[in-house]
Amino acid sequence: MSEQDTAMPPVTPHLVVDGAAKAIEFYRAAFGAVEAMRVPAEDGSGKLMHAAITINGGLIMLMDDFPEYGDGQGSSPRVLGGSPVHIHLDLPDVDATWQQAVDAGATIAMPLEDQFWGDRYGQLIDPFGHIWSLASPTGSDDNAS
Structure with missing residues (x-):
C-alpha cells in the first residue's frame, strides 16, 4: 500500500470473494467503502489478485476466488456453502x-x-x-x- 493509504493494522480481515470488483462496488454502496488499492491478476482474467478498502476507518483486504490453484485457501463463501x-x-x-x-x-x-x-x-x-x-x-x- 502506498504512503497515503491507510497503514496496515495489526489484524486485518482478508475476504475471498467470487467477483471482487463487484464486491468493491457493493461495499461502496452499502457501507461507504473507499478503495485503497487494486492489483489485477496477471492472467488477463479480469480477476483481482489483491485489493484493499476501508470501511468505517478499518482496513479490509479482498481477492477473487482462484479455485484453479486447488489449495482450498482461496475459497469464497459461495464455494464453501x-x-x-x-x-x-x-x-x-x-x-x-x-x-x-x-x-x-x-x-x-x-x-x-x-x-x-x-x-x-x-x-x-x-x-x-x-x-x-x-x-x-x-x-x-x-x-x-
Missing part, C-alpha cells in the same frame, strides 16, 4: 447504514432491533456470502445493575 465468520461494524447511525446496505442488495439474516445488551444490532449477508453484523449503542444497558 456459507461463511462461519462475521464482520462487525460499530456505527454512529446503524439504521441509516442498515437501510443503505439493504438497498444495495444485502439480505437480512437477523433483523435490526434493540438488544438486551444495550446495542441496536442486526446481521446481513452480502451478495457474495459474507456475514456482516451492524450495531450502534442505544444509550441504555438493560444488564446494568
